[in-house]
Amino acid sequence: MYSIIVVPPPTTEDEPTRTQFRLAPSERLVFGRSVPEGGLLIGHDGVSRRAGEITAHGTFWTMSNLSTHQTYVVENPEGAGEHIKVAPGRLDAPVPFEFSRIVLPAAGDLLPVEVWAPRHDYLRAEGGSDGEPTAPAFSVDRTKRYFAVLAALCEPRLRGAPHAPLPTVEQVVERLRPGWPAASRTSVQWNIDYLAVKLRLKPGPEAAEAGARLNGKKECLVSMALRFDLVREDDLVVLTAPPRRVPR
Template identity: 50%
Template structure:
């Protein structure tokens, strides 16, 4: 049974010093594109990647002088996979190709680091640009609905947010920069939120004081953060609100469709 598929990296183009050879060896324009080579792994199977040792080619060849001969190894599990980094100096990065910049770092010498992404790209430092290959894990299984106990009280949702409410749009506008770019540092202020939402019919009468009211409502009643309502620094309050919402996926990428198109783009 196949659980993990590795898309082998494309051969690297010739170095700049080999440009004449590159012109001679370039395929004709009419040549059809080649399909990527795939490596199928079942539970417990492993695949080494790197430049390879004499007489021992790796399952995932990466012929770059900046990559170790035995750079690492992939191990397939049931619905995820593990990455081992055999390098003593290089850190590898695994990107989630379905996320907004979500990634994990695998430090030098780390063995069996679990990767939870369904569609991933592994980036390795190389002699020129980083080299990469993709790994596809099966679609993860999720429980449909909460498993109900035979008796007792029902579980109350700790974060009951209504995506159709105006306070949710305010929270979404606060979280938008980091949803689009997790490295974004600044959280929008009340004036920026008003400007961002004013093209929505439900928010045409939104003011700075109304935005601050919705923020206080989110902090004190909906998400129940500790003590920030009394905090003098409104920027710190917004920062904690955004951090909590993104940490627990209360606001996600698909919610960005609720916002009007950004002006000028």
């Protein structure tokens, strides 16, 4: 059973399809400018002859950086900037992303090699509960206004621009207005403040001390939401939801 699919970089801008390499667990794929038959040949003068090696495992893969001087970056295209760096000479660095993009710096170019690891294994619990259920780490209601505000803040980075600046409050208002006609700067800012308390980034009004001012509140909210998958790309549907009849 194949568990890893490797998609090479395009050789031309107009190339419609690219040969895929399918690896079963324990199989390896060497890539570089000069590789044995069956390897991934990358014909660029800026790529090492034996640049690296990918090894498939059951539900993940590892990468060895065979370069002596160049760091490689493995990005998570769906992770809003999430990435790992594989240092020169590092062997069998584990990559946990389901969809990955290896970025190879090559004499001024950045060459992408895509790696897909679609196989998932999950624990299947047997029997009934043996005690009280565990309280959720973050309790969010996806039907509430505050979640739509959070989704609007996260949208640019979830849409594939991991380093995009966060929208201003005014931009959030405009984004939410089709589904929330009464949205205003005041109501959006109130929800941002509420989220900061709800996600425990700052103490609530019932606390004895107000605590230090939270600088970069929107950045902190988005960072936490994306890091713990509180908002995913599928959740952006709330931004196009029709207006609700029930007031907040």
